[in-house]
Amino acid sequence: MSLRTLDQVKASGELRTSSRLEKIFRMGHLAVTSECGPPRGSDPKAVTEKALLIKDHVDAINITDNQTSVTRMCSLASCIHLKQMGCEPVLQMVTRDRNRIALQSDILGAASFDINNMLCLTGDHQSFGDCKQGQNVHDLDSMQLIQTLRHMRDEGKFLGGDDIKRPPDLFVGAAANPFADPFEIRVPRLAKKVACGAEFIQTQCIYNLDKFEEWMRRVRERGLHEKVFIMAGMTPMKSAGMAKYMKNRVPGMDVPDEVIARLSGVAKDKQPQEGIDICVEAIQRLKEVEGVSGFHIMAIEWEEKVPEIVERGGLYPRPQV
Amino acid sequence: MIIAEKKPIGEIIQEVKGYKRLLILGCNECVTVCEAGGRKEVGTLASALRIYFMKEGVEKQIDERTLERQCDHEYLEEIRDIADQYDAILSLACGVGVQFTAEKYHTTPLIPGVNTCFLGANEQRGVWTERCQACGSCILARTGGICPISRCAKRVMNGPCGGSSKGKCEINKELDCAWQLIIDRLRDLGRLDDYEIVAPIKEWSTERSGGPRKVVRADVQVSA
Numbered sequence: 001m002s003l004r005t006l007d008q009v010k011a012s013g014e015l016r017t018s019s020r021l022e023k024i025f026r027m028g029h030l031a032v033t034s035e036c037g038p039p040r041g042s043d044p045k046a047v048t049e050k051a052l053l054i055k056d057h058v059d060a061i062n063i064t065d066n067q068t069s070v071t072r073m074c075s076l077a078s079c080i081h082l083k084q085m086g087c088e089p090v091l092q093m094v095t096r097d098r099n100r101i102a103l104q105s106d107i108l109g110a111a112s113f114d115i116n117n118m119l120c121l122t123g124d125h126q127s128f129g130d131c132k133q134g135q136n137v138h139d140l141d142s143m144q145l146i147q148t149l150r151h152m153r154d155e156g157k158f159l160g161g162d163d164i165k166r167p168p169d170l171f172v173g174a175a176a177n178p179f180a181d182p183f184e185i186r187v188p189r190l191a192k193k194v195a196c197g198a199e200f201i202q203t204q205c206i207y208n209l210d211k212f213e214e215w216m217r218r219v220r221e222r223g224l225h226e227k228v229f230i231m232a233g234m235t236p237m238k239s240a241g242m243a244k245y246m247k248n249r250v251p252g253m254d255v256p257d258e259v260i261a262r263l264s265g266v267a268k269d270k271q272p273q274e275g276i277d278i279c280v281e282a283i284q285r286l287k288e289v290e291g292v293s294g295f296h297i298m299a300i301e302w303e304e305k306v307p308e309i310v311e312r313g314g315l316y317p318r319p320q321v
Numbered sequence: 322m323i324i325a326e327k328k329p330i331g332e333i334i335q336e337v338k339g340y341k342r343l344l345i346l347g348c349n350e351c352v353t354v355c356e357a358g359g360r361k362e363v364g365t366l367a368s369a370l371r372i373y374f375m376k377e378g379v380e381k382q383i384d385e386r387t388l389e390r391q392c393d394h395e396y397l398e399e400i401r402d403i404a405d406q407y408d409a410i411l412s413l414a415c416g417v418g419v420q421f422t423a424e425k426y427h428t429t430p431l432i433p434g435v436n437t438c439f440l441g442a443n444e445q446r447g448v449w450t451e452r453c454q455a456c457g458s459c460i461l462a463r464t465g466g467i468c469p470i471s472r473c474a475k476r477v478m479n480g481p482c483g484g485s486s487k488g489k490c491e492i493n494k495e496l497d498c499a500w501q502l503i504i505d506r507l508r509d510l511g512r513l514d515d516y517e518i519v520a521p522i523k524e525w526s527t528e529r530s531g532g533p534r535k536v537v538r539a540d541v542q543v544s545a
Contacts, residue, residue, distance in 0.1 A: 141477040144522045180485055
C-alpha cells in the first residue's frame with residue numbers, strides 16, 4: 001500500500017476511531033506494537049518502567065489480561081497508567097473471567113479513559129495458572145466479544161438494547177494462530193473473526209516462516225488482507241532451551257528444528273543474540289509479504305531488546321501521528 | 322444418564338459415625354448402570370462399614386435396601402413404614418435421589434454416598450464420559466451432533482480456541498478437542514462451510530445461571 005498523510009486519511013472518511021494505531025495502519029505504514037505484562041502486585045512502576053523502555057519504538061503497547069491464568073494487576077488499570085504517561089495502550093480482554101455485564105462495563109471503563117484499542121481473546125484455561133480451582137465464565141466467546149464491541153461502538157447500544165451514553169471509541173482487535181490445529185480451518189477462522197468485526201489481528205509468534213507465508217497466501221486468496229490489518233507476532237528466543245520448551249510444551253506453537261539447531265549451534269552466552277538475529281531476519285523477510293501490515297513484538301521480561309529489534313528490522317523511527 | 326462415583330469410604334465413615342441405626346439405600350437406575358450405587362454396591366458398602374465399625378468396637382445396625390428409583394414418589398413410599406427405625410439414611414442415589422428422599426423423610430438425616438458427576442454415556446465397561454450440560458437450549462443440530470458446551474473446557478461457541486493441538490485440548494492431552502470433533506464431523510457430513518456460520522451469543526438463562534429449573538407438561542398433569 002502506498003503511504004498517505006494523516007490529513008489524507010482523515011479526509012478519506014475511513015477512520016472509525018480515535019486510535020493512533022488505526023491511523024498508522026490507514027496511512028499505509030507497517031505498524032509496530034509490543035506488550036507488557038502487569039505485575040503480580042499493585043506497583044504501577046512495574047508497568048510504567050517497562051513502557052519507558054519501548055515507548056519510542058512502538059505505536060501502541062498491549063497489556064496482557066491475567067495471561068496463562070496467573071493473577072496479576074488487571075489490564076485495564078495498567079492501560080490507564082500507560083495512557084497517563086502518554087502511551088497508546090491496547091487493552092487485552094479475555095472472556096474467561098468476566099460475564100457480559102462485566103465485559104461491557106470494563107469496555108466503558110476503558111473508553112472513559114480514552115483507551116482506543118482492545119484485543120478480544122478467549123484466554124488460557126484457568127488450570128494453567130494459580131487458581132486452578134476457580135470457575136471460568138465464558139459467557140461470551142472471543143468472536144462474540146468482537147461483535148459486542150462493534151455493536152457498542154457502532155450502534156451505540158448495550159447487548160440488552162439500551163442506548164449507551166458516549167459509546168466506546170475502540171479499535172477492535174483479535175488474535176489469530178496460523179499454527180494451531182486444525183490448519184485447514186485457520187483461514188476460515190480468520191474469516192469468521194473478520195465477519196464478526198475484527199479490524200486488526202495480532203498473530204501468535206512466528207518461527208515457521210514457510211507455514212506463515214502459506215497461511216498468508218490463503219488469507220490473500222480470500223481477500224481477507226484487504227478487510228483486516230494483520231500484524232505478525234514475533235518473540236525473540238533467549239536460548240535453545242526456551243526454543244525447545246516452546247516447541248514441546250506450548251500448545252499451538254510451531255518451532256522448526258532448524259531454529260533450535262541454529263540456537264544450539266552457538267555457545268550459551270551467544271544464544272540470546274542469536275535469538276534476536278533470528279527475530280530480526282524474520283521481520284525483514286515478512287515485511288515483504290503482501291498483507292502483513294505490521295509486527296507485534298512480544299519480548300516478555302526482555303522488553304529492553306525491543307528497540308534493537310525494531311531498529312534492525314528497519315522499522316525505526318516510528319511515524320509521528 | 323446420570324453418572325456418579327462412589328465417595329471415598331473414609332469420608333462416608335466420618336459422616337455416619339454418629340448414627341447407630343443406618344439404612345443404606347440404593348437405586349436401580351443410573352447409579353446401578355454406572356456401578357456406583359446399585360444393589361451390588363449397597364452390599365459391598367454395607368459389608369465394609371460393618372467390618373470397620375466392628376474393628377472399632379462400635380455397635381451399629383446397618384441395613385440394606387434398593388429402590389427402583391429415588392426420584393419418584395411411588396418408590397420412595399415403599400420405605401414409609403420402616404424409615405423411622407433408622408437414625409440416618411445413607412443414600413447411594415444421585416444428588417436428585419438423595420434430595421427427593423430427604424424431602425420425603427425430612428426428619429431423617431440424609432447422607433450422600435456417591436458424588437454425582439455429570440450427564441454422560443458408557444464408552445466401554447468401566448468408562449463413562451460427559452456429554453451434556455443440560456443447558457436447556459440444545460444446539461446439536463448446528464454442531465454436527467457434538468456439544469461444545471459439555472465437551473469444550475471453555476464452552477466456546479465458535480471454536481476451536483488457540484490451544485487445540487493435534488485434536489486434543491490444551492488442558493489434557495487425552496481429552497479430545499470438541500471443536501476438532503465438530504469440524505471432522507462437519508467435513509464427513511459435507512458441511513464444512515457451516516463452520517463459518519457465527520454462533521450467536523448464548524441464552525444462558527435456561528441453564529443453571531437462570532435459577533432452578535422446572536418443566537411442566539400441563540397436558541399430562543392429573544387435575545385435582
